[in-house]
Amino acid sequence: MFKSRGSRTATLTVCATFLLATSACGTDTPEETPTQQARLYGTDGNMLNSFPAELKDRADLVDGMKGTTPLTPLPEDFKSRLRSVEPKLTDYLYSAETYDAVVISALAAQLAGSTDPAAIARQIVGVTNGGQRCEDVAGCLTLARAGQDIQYRSVSLTRAGFTDAGEPATASYATLHFDGQQINDGKTEFVGAGEESAASTKNPPKGSKQPTGDADREDGSPLVIGGLLPKTGELAIAYPPMAAGAELAIKEINAAGGVLGDPVTWAEGDDGTSPTVAKATVAKHIADGVPVIIGAGGSGISLAVLPDVVQAGRILFSPSNTDDGLTTADDKGLYFRTAPPDSLQGRALADVILRDGSQRVAIIARKDSYGEGLQAVVRKELERAGISADRLKLLTYQPPEGEDAPPVDFGAGAKEVKDFGADAVLLIGFGESAQVIRALADAGVQIRH
Known part of the structure; x- marks a missing residue:
């Protein structure tokens, strides 16, 4: 049906207002291509309430x-105990892993009957496998003082113990969501990974019974961590939750009687997220015994300071290292380490991206062993x-x-992402x-958004 010039103008006005990106009105105006939107994804280093x-x-x-982030559903009791030492705590990332790293070290020293690093190291994997199961510090220390082989289970270590390489055989990951510039706990999903059969079956050295009466000062106590x-x-x-866990x-x-008859001492030290700062801290710890x-x-x-630690014959026990390469270092x-390797996290992260139907994925990583290592795993899984x-x-x-x-x-890299037309951008x-x-x-x- 033909229309007058006036009616055609009115129709064009309506179309320009409501149907700009379509050709439904049959105008001569070229179509506008909708701009590609990209969803952001993160990992354990930036999925924190403090990140915004x-x-x-x-x-x-x-x-x-x-x-995604390595995270076990934390009991409210544990969160409450953390807040008792740090009332302003807003994140819990790696708090459980830090807590468990310190406790496992203490239990290993008690079973070794010594603060000698080599003796402690020989007990660490065994503390988490075989033996009598115990789930609280006081109960585990009581068994260790009696020389009893134990199987420590706690907030981050729930399903299985350590592998022969000294890392978790299984892990739990959480999918986190930012809503209103904070993580929405109501949307958090948990998924398990790893195999319980990968846990070590080797028997540790027989535990030492704590002598009664006067403590034997030849054991090197008190234990300093x-x-x-x-x-x-x-x-x-990420420091506040880790510090609170320690x-x-x-x-x-110490409330449970300490280790080897004395309270355990914590010697604070900063890694500065810098090899230079970390090496200086390690040197001081070594000098202080x-x-x-x-x-x-x-x-x-950790990779930067590990040679110094090993040369000095000391133990390095990380609650947050995930680089696969550390398994065979x-x-x-x-x-x-109490944190699981990225071979497990990469699968969980790829699954999150795929579930959203992403078709063109940009993976941006910091240029170090953590960033490039996890980037490679996610790429492989995708x-x-x-x-x-x-x-x-x-x-x-x-x-x-x-x-x-x-x-x-990152100006040049950002332009590459735009030209690529990514609908998903992973930031490691x-x-x-x-x-x-x-x-x-x-x-x-x-x-x-």
Whole structure:
């Protein structure tokens, strides 16, 4: 049906208002292509309630971001005990793993009957396998003082003990969601990973009974445990829950009578998320005769200091290292961790991305063993699920080292992500990954909320 010029103009006006991106009105105006939106995904280094503050006035960019982190459903009782030592605690990431690393070290020393690092190291894997099951510090210490072989189970170690390599055989992962610039606990989902059959079946040395009467001072007591946690640096956003976990463990160990007849001492130490800072802290712990060092926070930092620790014959026990490469590191049996390797997390993370139907995925990682290691695992899992290599874009950035380092410049990389047309962007990093999100937004990447 023909229309007058006036009616045609009116029709065009309506179409321009309501149907801009369609050709339903049959105008001569070219179609506008809808802008591709990209959903943000994160990992354990940035899926924290403290992370949005890193974006300052643009904190709303994280709304809708989701990701995975090694996390066991924490009992309310444990959270309450953590808050008793740190009332302002808002995150619990790696708090359980830190708590368990300290407790396992104490139990191993008690069973060894000595603070000698080599003797303690020989007991650590056995503390988590075989023997009589115990789930609280006081009960486990009572058994250890009697020389009883034990099977420690607690907040992060629930299904199985350590492998021969000194790391968890099984793990639990949580899928977290940012809503309104904070993690919505109501949306958190948990999934298990790993195989219980991978746990070690080797028998540890027979436990030593604690002598009655006067303590034998030749055992090297009191036990001193040194910290190597990220009090400063790019991973400092994860420090509060880790510090609270260590403090709670020391408090409860000493309330239960301590180790080898004396209270356990905590020697605080910063890894600075920097090899330079961490090496200085390790050197001080070694000079002070500290047998067990809890840390470092980042996998790359642990790899940097491990040769120094091993050469000195000390123990390095991390609650948060996930790099697969640490499983086979030359540690002379002196490196342990309560955090699971990224071979397990990579599968969980790929599954989260795939469930959202993503077709073009950009994986951006900090250029270190943690970032590049997890990036490789996720890429492998996505390709295995059918995402072809041409639909994956891998990018890295140089993480800043030190408090005075300039911020990450990801401008060129952000433009690559935009030109690639990613509908999913995975950020593997720590606090500095906020600069990557800013760069993406500045480059015109439409972040999906």
